[in-house]
Amino acid sequence: MxxxxxxxxxxxxxxxxxxxxxxxxxxxxxxxxxxxxxxxxxxxxxxxxxxxxxxxxxxxxxxxxxxxxxxxxxxxxxxxxxxxxxxxxxxxxxxTNNGRKMRHDDxxxxxxxxxxxxxxxxxxxxxxxxxxxxxxxxxxxxxxxxxxxxxxxxxxxxxxxxxxxNLFIRTVADFDQHFTINSRLLLIKLAPAIWDCEQYKIRPLIGTEKLTALKQALKSGTEITEAKDLELIRLIQKASVSYALAWAMPRLSVQLYPEGVLQHVTSDRATTRGAKPTLKNETQEARQAFESDFDRVILEIERLVAPAPTIDECQPINPEIIYGDKFMSL
Structure with a gap:
């Protein structure tokens, strides 16, 4: 090399x-x-x-x-x-030949x-x-x-x-609209999780045809004017951000995250094993918080893409009355 x-x-x-x-x-x-x-x-x-x-x-x-x-x-x-x-x-x-020794000069x-x-x-x-x-x-x-x-x-x-x-979250600016990371490196590290979210969470909700059409429009720079499509893209990006961060919590080094996402405590004792554990399981709590955000956005997507209820105009307004019976049929 x-x-x-x-x-x-x-x-x-x-x-x-x-x-x-x-x-x-x-x-x-x-x-x-x-x-x-x-x-x-x-x-x-x-x-x-x-x-x-x-x-x-x-x-x-x-x-x-x-x-x-x-x-x-x-x-x-x-x-x-x-x-x-x-x-x-x-x-x-x-x-040394006699094992590992501590260096100590005068x-x-x-x-x-x-x-x-x-x-x-x-x-x-x-x-x-x-x-x-x-x-x-x-x-x-x-x-x-x-x-x-x-x-x-x-x-x-x-x-x-x-x-x-090739994703809905294409730039750091896209990601920062929903959660600030200000890191191109972290975005690349999160790309596998964003892809998983699109394929396994979003595609079943909106369908392959719609997913492909929206992604191609973003990639080619085609102007999207439909209000529903613009809102759908915003929700997909927000869901992808929450899913990716929940995925990353137990997988990526804490040093990659912006300060404030996880707090790390280093002991002042003269031994590595004396490091103070955090009082709470912050990694798990952060993951649960992002999962909760993701679940809430998924519900919004489901409501947005749900078909409008159909009204049968032929259905009579008044209930049918069967004379000679003690009950009313509704």
Whole structure:
């Protein structure tokens, strides 16, 4: 695999230091190569091999043209952050012939576990923000003279881009109308749940023909003027948001969510096992809240698409009276 870092000499360590200012300058990049490969594969899974190949072609042997530096930084930064957070736990200890030992120099003091826990969480949040920035950079990379080899075209024809643009929730703005996430990365992570909602919850209610017609109109940019269709799209999007968030609660890392969705407590004790549990099962409670929202919207969709009641105008208003009987037939 071709990496976006120099792996021989000291150039790679300098590149790493320029990206991660908080690390020591003498951290050898050769020690990070396995983790750099893992982190690179994670980025490729997100943006696609074509986008990464474009980056390696522009990176070349380390001489980057000025007009390409922003793109190379955007794709290298999450790789560097993830690689470091993968190796950092092992670097906290010395791996010797006599087992693992705690490093302790005269001018250094071992960090408490709660400090390490907080730093790990901060590194994870930084990694997700870096991925989000990368996706936003790709979304905004369109130039006046687009060709099949320009970055924006490569990105918009990738499967990662199409994953959300074939759904009713196509953009972060669509999602934020119902619940604010402000994250393109989180939207991509939620795409499987949004697809499930459309196929298994919405399709049985409105039918395949209606679902396909509305989705095609959104995709092609066709103006929708029917008030009922506009309301139906709004309700489908709202249901998809609630369903996706309920699906995500037990599945995705808490660091991906906007602050306030889940509260995480870190202990101030010097042991990881001393972490304080939350007083309530917040993940389950959040999931139940989103499921309740989803159920309420589904009822609105059912009422909207329900056929109007038929009135039989031939039915007599007055009940039939059978004389000679003690009862009235209604």
């Amino acid at each position: 071709k990496l976006l870092f120099q792996t021989t000499g000291t150039t790679g360590s300098t590149e790493l230091k320029s990206l991660l200012g908080s690390i020591d300058a003498d951290l050898k990049i050769q020690n990070l190569i396995p983790d750099l490969i893992t982190a690179t594969n994670d980025v490729i899974d997100l943006v696609g091999e074509e986008v990464y190949k474009k980056a390696t072609d522009l990176y070349g042997n380390g001489t980057i043209a000025d007009e390409n530096k922003d793109f190379i930084f955007a794709i290298r930064y999450p790789i560097a952050v993830n690689a470091y957070r993968l190796i950092a736990p092992s670097n906290d200890l010395a791996h 001018n250094e003091k071992q960090a408490f576990e709660w400090m390490i826990d907080r730093d790990n969480a901060a590194l994870e949040r930084r990694y997700y923000r870096a991925l989000d920035d990368l996706i936003k950079f790709l979304d905004r990379s369109k130039v006046d003279a687009e060709t099949s080899t320009t970055l924006y075209t490569i990105w918009t024809t990738s499967e990662a881009f199409k994953a959300t643009h």
